[in-house]
Amino acid sequence: xxxxxxxxxxxxxxxxxxxxxxxxxxxxxxxxxxxxxxxxxxxxxxxxxxxxxxxxxxxxxxxxxxxxxxxxxxxxxxxxxxxxxxxxxxxxxxxxxxxxxxxxxxxxxxxxxxxxxxxxxxxxxxxxxxxxxxxxxxxxxxxxxxxxxxxxxxxxxxxxxxxxxxxxxxxxxxxxxxxxxxxxxxxxxxxxxxxxxxxxxxxxxxxxxxxxxxxxxxxxxxxxxxxxxxxxxxxxxxxxxxxxxxxxxxxxxxxxxxxxxxxxxxxxxxxxxxxxxxxxxxxxxxxxxxxxxxxxxxxxxxxxxxxxxxxxxxxxxxxxxxxxxxxxxxxxxxxxxxxxxxxxxxxxxxxxxxxxxxxxxxxxx
Numbered sequence: 001x002x003x004x005x006x007x008x009x010x011x012x013x014x015x016x017x018x019x020x021x022x023x024x025x026x027x028x029x030x031x032x033x034x035x036x037x038x039x040x041x042x043x044x045x046x047x048x049x050x051x052x053x054x055x056x057x058x059x060x061x062x063x064x065x066x067x068x069x070x071x072x073x074x075x076x077x078x079x080x081x082x083x084x085x086x087x088x089x090x091x092x093x094x095x096x097x098x099x100x101x102x103x104x105x106x107x108x109x110x111x112x113x114x115x116x117x118x119x120x121x122x123x124x125x126x127x128x129x130x131x132x133x134x135x136x137x138x139x140x141x142x143x144x145x146x147x148x149x150x151x152x153x154x155x156x157x158x159x160x161x162x163x164x165x166x167x168x169x170x171x172x173x174x175x176x177x178x179x180x181x182x183x184x185x186x187x188x189x190x191x192x193x194x195x196x197x198x199x200x201x202x203x204x205x206x207x208x209x210x211x212x213x214x215x216x217x218x219x220x221x222x223x224x225x226x227x228x229x230x231x232x233x234x235x236x237x238x239x240x241x242x243x244x245x246x247x248x249x250x251x252x253x254x255x256x257x258x259x260x261x262x263x264x265x266x267x268x269x270x271x272x273x274x275x276x277x278x279x280x281x282x283x284x285x286x287x288x289x290x291x292x293x294x295x296x297x298x299x300x301x302x303x304x305x306x307x308x309x310x311x312x313x314x315x316x317x318x319x320x321x322x323x324x325x326x327x328x329x330x331x332x333x334x335x336x337x338x339x340x341x342x343x344x345x346x347x348x349x350x351x352x353x354x355x356x357x358x359x360x361x362x363x364x365x
Contacts, residue, residue, distance in 0.1 A: 007130045012123060012336045019325040026328025031359040033289075034332045036307055036348035038227040040281060043274035046226060046264045053263035060259040062251045064092040068262045075269040076237045080192075080202040080218070083211060088240035091247055092257045092265070095232035096190055096221040100124045103186065104132035106249050109151050111135075116145055117154035120162055120338045122188070125154050138338065142174050147181035158191040158200050158305035161337045161346040165198040165305045171208045179215050184242065190221040190234070193275055196286065197304035204237060213238045224307055224350075225275050226268040231261045233268075282307060285349045285356045292363040293347065301344075309347040310334075320345050327362040 016034060023030040063069070072090040076082045093099040101124050104115055109132045117125035119138040129136035134152075139145050142153055155174065157166035166174075171187075178185045187203040203209055203216050217238035223229035236243060250256075257265075268274075290300060290309055298311040313320050317333040324331055324345070332348070334341025351359070 004131070007133070008127060009123070009130075016321075016330065016332075019321050020330055022322075022325040023328045023330040028328060028358055028362075031329045031351060031355045031362075033348045033351055033359065034330045034346075036224075036332075036346075036350050038224060038229050038350055039352050040227050040278065042227050042230075043268070043271070045271055045274070046228070046268050049267035050231075050260045050264040053260040056259035058259075060256045060262060062092075062254075062256045063087075063247055064257065064262050065259075065266075067266050068092060071266040071269040072235050072237065076204065080204050080237075081206065082202070082204040082237070083206055085204075085237065086240075088244065089213060089237055091236045091243045091250075092262065093234050093236060093250075094255055094257055095223070096188070096219055096234040097124055098232070098255070099219060099234065099236070100188070101128045101131060104128045104134050104152060106246055107132075107152065107184070109134045112149060113152075114150045115152045115154070116142060116150055118156055118159065118338075119340050120159070120334075121154070121156060122160050123336060143177040147183060150181070150183050153178055153183050153185050155185060155187040155203065157187070157189065158194065158198075159302070160188075160191065160306060161308055161332070161334065161341065161344075162301065162310045163191075163303035163306040163308055165195065165200050168201045168205070168207050171201060171203055175203060175209055175216060183215070185216045187216065187218045189218050191224065191306040192220070193225040194279065194282065194307060195305040196283065200305055213240070215239060215242075217242055222265060222268055225278065227278065228264070228268065231264060233257065233261050233265050235265075281353075282349050285351070285353065288356055288360050289347060289349065292360040296363040307349045309349070310344055311347055312344045314343055317342055317345050327359075329359050329362060
């Protein structure tokens, strides 16, 4: 029974429990800036769409309703600048983490195949490779990888955890290199709506992909842009040959988004106002936390986009974690995302205005 779990690393968040207990003992309570889970309300129009679709006694389809596919293709063209996107170019998934964890398996990868991802990265890229018994390799520049056996290349822009944004030129060079070597590119763009000091570009933009979606797929989520982490709503867009294969596999696995959630996604992607309002909330919290961290002696690197500040005091991330826990502030240690993060912490912007204000006051005492 333990054969599969034995392939996986220790679940990293369990290591935070002692620091969480310290932070929670603060007289004014904990300020949790660790996981990055949304705390603001789900926009009313999305809630109404969910409720209106609540009487859904039948099974939903894995590919989604035609209305959902229309919403996905429309958003991809409007927001990402992609062209000639049809229903065959999109596929809803049950949250992006599920997709990342099981993608190598669904692609048929296994021993002898390689999955590559950034040196500092979301841990689930590695988990996905391990579940499939594939090899996992990290990179600073993907075009310097040995292409032999490399079947899946993960890009992540804006980055979790660093907030780094890849330029259109970097993306274009990488896509061309991957195509030259027959390597499938999946680009995790879940934070693309949250650019602060840079304007993130999708691999689906014609300036990057040359108007062809061959060998490239982008991953998008509504968890952060629309506060729908609890709904488990995400989708893929790109190469129809790849998505068609995944659709066939996911039909057999029953990996379908619930019908009410599908209706909620249609409403969410059709409205830009709530996205702009949520961006403004995060921008204000980002400015307040960034200034307070700098005043407290931190240095912040990258962080030009996404929902995190990548901060360091040039010491072990666990020493920083302990220091902040004494102030009642919980953050994520950088080595959760790779050894290169051992002197950094990731500070999430996902806390209420009141809790962010509390953190700022504690950092400035």
